[in-house]
Amino acid sequence: MITPRIEDYLEELFLLESTGRSVTVTDLSSRLKITKGTVTATVQKLVELEFVEHERYGNLHLTEAGRRKGMTVFRRHEGFRAFFHELLGLDRDHSSEMACSMEHYVDSVTEERLYALLEYFRKARAEHQPWVDEIFLAIEKPILLVPVPLTLCEIGSDGAILRLTADEPLRQKLVKMGFIAGADVKLLDHKEDTYTCKLGKHVIDLPLNEAATIWIQQQSK
Numbered sequence: 418m419i420t421p422r423i424e425d426y427l428e429e430l431f432l433l434e435s436t437g438r439s440v441t442v443t444d445l446s447s448r449l450k451i452t453k454g455t456v457t458a459t460v461q462k463l464v465e466l467e468f469v470e471h472e473r474y475g476n477l478h479l480t481e482a483g484r485r486k487g488m489t490v491f492r493r494h495e496g497f498r499a500f501f502h503e504l505l506g507l508d509r510d511h512s513s514e515m516a517c518s519m520e521h522y523v524d525s526v527t528e529e530r531l532y533a534l535l536e537y538f539r540k541a542r543a544e545h546q547p548w549v550d551e552i553f554l555a556i557e558k559p560i561l562l563v564p565v566p567l568t569l570c571e572i573g574s575d576g577a578i579l580r581l582t583a584d585e586p587l588r589q590k591l592v593k594m595g596f597i598a599g600a601d602v603k604l605l606d607h608k609e610d611t612y613t614c615k616l617g618k619h620v621i622d623l624p625l626n627e628a629a630t631i632w633i634q635q636q637s638k
Contacts, residue, residue: 442460578597
Protein backbone atom coordinates (compact mmCIF):
# COMPACT_ATOMS: atom_id res chain seq x y z
CA MET A 418 0.00 0.00 0.00
CA ILE A 419 1.30 3.44 -0.95
CA THR A 420 0.79 5.65 2.09
CA PRO A 421 1.17 9.46 2.30
CA ARG A 422 4.46 8.87 4.14
CA ILE A 423 5.82 6.78 1.28
CA GLU A 424 4.75 9.46 -1.18
CA ASP A 425 6.63 12.04 0.93
CA TYR A 426 9.78 9.92 0.66
CA LEU A 427 9.43 9.53 -3.09
CA GLU A 428 8.88 13.26 -3.54
CA GLU A 429 11.99 14.10 -1.51
CA LEU A 430 14.05 11.49 -3.36
CA PHE A 431 12.85 12.96 -6.64
CA LEU A 432 13.81 16.49 -5.55
CA LEU A 433 17.20 15.33 -4.26
CA GLU A 434 17.84 13.45 -7.49
CA SER A 435 17.02 16.60 -9.46
CA THR A 436 19.96 18.37 -7.80
CA GLY A 437 22.30 16.04 -9.68
CA ARG A 438 24.08 14.67 -6.64
CA SER A 439 24.11 11.19 -5.13
CA VAL A 440 21.47 10.55 -2.49
CA THR A 441 22.09 8.75 0.80
CA VAL A 442 20.00 7.77 3.81
CA THR A 443 21.68 10.64 5.67
CA ASP A 444 20.52 13.13 3.01
CA LEU A 445 16.96 11.85 3.20
CA SER A 446 17.02 11.87 7.00
CA SER A 447 18.15 15.50 6.98
CA ARG A 448 15.52 16.60 4.45
CA LEU A 449 12.65 14.86 6.21
CA LYS A 450 13.91 15.65 9.73
CA ILE A 451 13.51 11.98 10.72
CA THR A 452 16.01 9.66 12.39
CA LYS A 453 18.23 7.55 10.16
CA GLY A 454 16.81 4.38 11.70
CA THR A 455 13.27 5.34 10.68
CA VAL A 456 14.43 6.33 7.20
CA THR A 457 16.28 3.03 6.75
CA ALA A 458 13.15 1.05 7.62
CA THR A 459 11.01 3.02 5.18
CA VAL A 460 13.64 2.79 2.45
CA GLN A 461 13.50 -0.99 2.80
CA LYS A 462 9.75 -0.78 2.20
CA LEU A 463 10.39 1.33 -0.90
CA VAL A 464 12.80 -1.31 -2.15
CA GLU A 465 10.16 -4.01 -1.63
CA LEU A 466 7.69 -1.92 -3.62
CA GLU A 467 10.32 -1.61 -6.37
CA PHE A 468 10.36 2.18 -6.14
CA VAL A 469 13.98 2.40 -4.95
CA GLU A 470 17.25 0.58 -5.43
CA HIS A 471 19.59 0.79 -2.45
CA GLU A 472 23.25 -0.09 -2.51
CA ARG A 473 24.24 -1.66 0.83
CA TYR A 474 25.56 1.23 2.96
CA GLY A 475 25.54 3.25 -0.26
CA ASN A 476 23.41 5.50 -2.41
CA LEU A 477 19.68 5.46 -3.08
CA HIS A 478 18.41 5.36 -6.65
CA LEU A 479 14.81 5.77 -7.78
CA THR A 480 13.53 3.19 -10.22
CA GLU A 481 11.52 4.46 -13.18
CA ALA A 482 8.29 3.66 -11.30
CA GLY A 483 9.57 5.48 -8.22
CA ARG A 484 10.65 8.45 -10.29
CA ARG A 485 7.27 8.71 -11.99
CA LYS A 486 5.45 8.51 -8.67
CA GLY A 487 7.76 11.09 -7.11
CA MET A 488 7.13 13.41 -10.05
CA THR A 489 3.38 12.96 -9.69
CA VAL A 490 3.41 13.92 -6.00
CA PHE A 491 5.72 16.86 -6.73
CA ARG A 492 3.43 18.13 -9.52
CA ARG A 493 0.41 17.96 -7.25
CA HIS A 494 2.25 19.78 -4.49
CA GLU A 495 3.27 22.54 -6.88
CA GLY A 496 -0.24 22.74 -8.31
CA PHE A 497 -1.86 23.25 -4.94
CA ARG A 498 0.89 25.60 -3.78
CA ALA A 499 0.36 27.74 -6.87
CA PHE A 500 -3.42 27.65 -6.40
CA PHE A 501 -3.22 28.90 -2.82
CA HIS A 502 -0.43 31.40 -3.49
CA GLU A 503 -1.27 32.76 -6.93
CA LEU A 504 -5.07 32.50 -7.01
CA LEU A 505 -5.98 32.91 -3.34
CA GLY A 506 -3.14 35.27 -2.45
CA LEU A 507 -1.91 33.31 0.59
CA ASP A 508 1.76 33.63 1.57
CA ARG A 509 4.18 31.12 0.06
CA ASP A 510 5.02 29.19 3.25
CA HIS A 511 1.40 28.73 4.26
CA SER A 512 0.53 27.75 0.70
CA SER A 513 3.21 25.08 0.77
CA GLU A 514 1.95 23.71 4.10
CA MET A 515 -1.59 23.49 2.74
CA ALA A 516 -0.30 21.77 -0.40
CA CYS A 517 1.53 19.17 1.69
CA SER A 518 -1.68 18.22 3.46
CA MET A 519 -3.68 17.85 0.25
CA GLU A 520 -1.27 16.47 -2.35
CA HIS A 521 -1.87 12.85 -1.31
CA TYR A 522 -5.63 12.88 -1.81
CA VAL A 523 -6.04 14.07 -5.39
CA ASP A 524 -7.02 11.97 -8.39
CA SER A 525 -5.71 12.51 -11.90
CA VAL A 526 -8.86 14.25 -13.15
CA THR A 527 -8.75 16.81 -10.34
CA GLU A 528 -5.05 17.36 -10.97
CA GLU A 529 -5.60 17.99 -14.68
CA ARG A 530 -8.41 20.45 -14.02
CA LEU A 531 -6.38 22.24 -11.38
CA TYR A 532 -3.55 22.77 -13.85
CA ALA A 533 -5.99 23.88 -16.56
CA LEU A 534 -7.41 26.48 -14.16
CA LEU A 535 -3.92 27.68 -13.24
CA GLU A 536 -2.93 27.95 -16.89
CA TYR A 537 -6.07 29.93 -17.68
CA PHE A 538 -5.41 32.27 -14.75
CA ARG A 539 -1.75 32.78 -15.61
CA LYS A 540 -2.60 33.54 -19.24
CA ALA A 541 -5.23 36.07 -18.17
CA ARG A 542 -2.79 37.72 -15.76
CA ALA A 543 -0.12 37.95 -18.48
CA GLU A 544 -2.71 39.61 -20.73
CA HIS A 545 -3.63 42.03 -17.90
CA GLN A 546 -7.27 40.97 -17.95
CA PRO A 547 -9.20 43.27 -15.55
CA TRP A 548 -11.08 40.40 -13.89
CA VAL A 549 -7.83 39.12 -12.39
CA ASP A 550 -7.54 42.20 -10.16
CA GLU A 551 -11.26 42.00 -9.44
CA ILE A 552 -10.81 38.46 -8.09
CA PHE A 553 -8.24 39.57 -5.53
CA LEU A 554 -10.47 42.43 -4.43
CA ALA A 555 -13.44 40.08 -4.11
CA ILE A 556 -11.75 37.30 -2.10
CA GLU A 557 -10.48 39.77 0.50
CA LYS A 558 -14.01 40.83 1.40
CA PRO A 559 -15.63 39.05 4.37
CA ILE A 560 -18.50 37.57 2.37
CA LEU A 561 -20.61 34.94 4.11
CA LEU A 562 -21.03 32.38 1.33
CA VAL A 563 -21.94 29.34 3.39
CA PRO A 564 -25.62 29.00 4.35
CA VAL A 565 -26.42 28.29 8.01
CA PRO A 566 -29.57 27.29 9.88
CA LEU A 567 -31.41 30.08 11.64
CA THR A 568 -30.25 28.59 14.94
CA LEU A 569 -26.64 29.54 14.09
CA CYS A 570 -27.28 33.09 12.91
CA GLU A 571 -26.11 35.94 15.11
CA ILE A 572 -28.77 38.15 16.65
CA GLY A 573 -29.38 41.07 14.30
CA SER A 574 -28.16 39.26 11.21
CA ASP A 575 -30.37 38.90 8.19
CA GLY A 576 -30.46 37.15 4.87
CA ALA A 577 -32.57 35.22 2.40
CA ILE A 578 -34.04 31.79 3.02
CA LEU A 579 -32.18 29.30 0.88
CA ARG A 580 -34.04 26.09 1.71
CA LEU A 581 -36.11 24.21 4.27
CA THR A 582 -34.92 20.83 5.53
CA ALA A 583 -38.01 19.99 7.58
CA ASP A 584 -39.96 16.80 7.03
CA GLU A 585 -43.67 16.89 6.27
CA PRO A 586 -45.99 18.16 7.71
CA LEU A 587 -43.67 20.68 9.43
CA ARG A 588 -42.41 21.83 6.04
CA GLN A 589 -45.90 22.72 4.88
CA LYS A 590 -46.57 24.53 8.15
CA LEU A 591 -43.49 26.72 7.67
CA VAL A 592 -44.32 27.38 4.02
CA LYS A 593 -47.81 28.56 4.97
CA MET A 594 -46.21 30.93 7.51
CA GLY A 595 -44.18 32.47 4.68
CA PHE A 596 -40.86 30.70 5.15
CA ILE A 597 -40.16 30.06 1.48
CA ALA A 598 -36.98 30.18 -0.59
CA GLY A 599 -35.95 33.75 -1.35
CA ALA A 600 -37.90 35.35 1.51
CA ASP A 601 -35.94 37.78 3.68
CA VAL A 602 -35.66 36.94 7.35
CA LYS A 603 -33.89 38.59 10.28
CA LEU A 604 -33.09 37.04 13.66
CA LEU A 605 -34.21 39.49 16.34
CA ASP A 606 -33.62 37.54 19.51
CA HIS A 607 -32.83 34.12 20.95
CA LYS A 608 -33.86 33.04 24.43
CA GLU A 609 -33.47 29.45 25.54
CA ASP A 610 -35.15 27.35 22.83
CA THR A 611 -37.10 30.16 21.20
CA TYR A 612 -35.90 32.13 18.17
CA THR A 613 -37.63 35.41 17.41
CA CYS A 614 -37.34 36.52 13.81
CA LYS A 615 -38.80 39.09 11.46
CA LEU A 616 -40.30 37.71 8.27
CA GLY A 617 -41.50 40.53 6.07
CA LYS A 618 -43.66 42.70 8.34
CA HIS A 619 -44.33 39.92 10.82
CA VAL A 620 -42.46 39.03 14.01
CA ILE A 621 -42.58 35.29 14.67
CA ASP A 622 -41.39 33.13 17.56
CA LEU A 623 -40.07 29.75 16.47
CA PRO A 624 -39.17 26.77 18.67
CA LEU A 625 -35.70 25.30 18.14
CA ASN A 626 -36.92 22.28 16.16
CA GLU A 627 -38.52 24.60 13.58
CA ALA A 628 -35.77 27.23 13.45
CA ALA A 629 -33.18 24.51 12.86
CA THR A 630 -34.82 23.57 9.54
CA ILE A 631 -34.67 27.08 8.02
CA TRP A 632 -31.38 27.65 6.20
CA ILE A 633 -30.28 31.23 5.57
CA GLN A 634 -27.92 32.71 3.00
CA GLN A 635 -26.56 35.52 5.17
CA GLN A 636 -25.78 38.91 3.75
CA SER A 637 -22.16 40.09 3.69
CA LYS A 638 -21.16 42.46 6.46
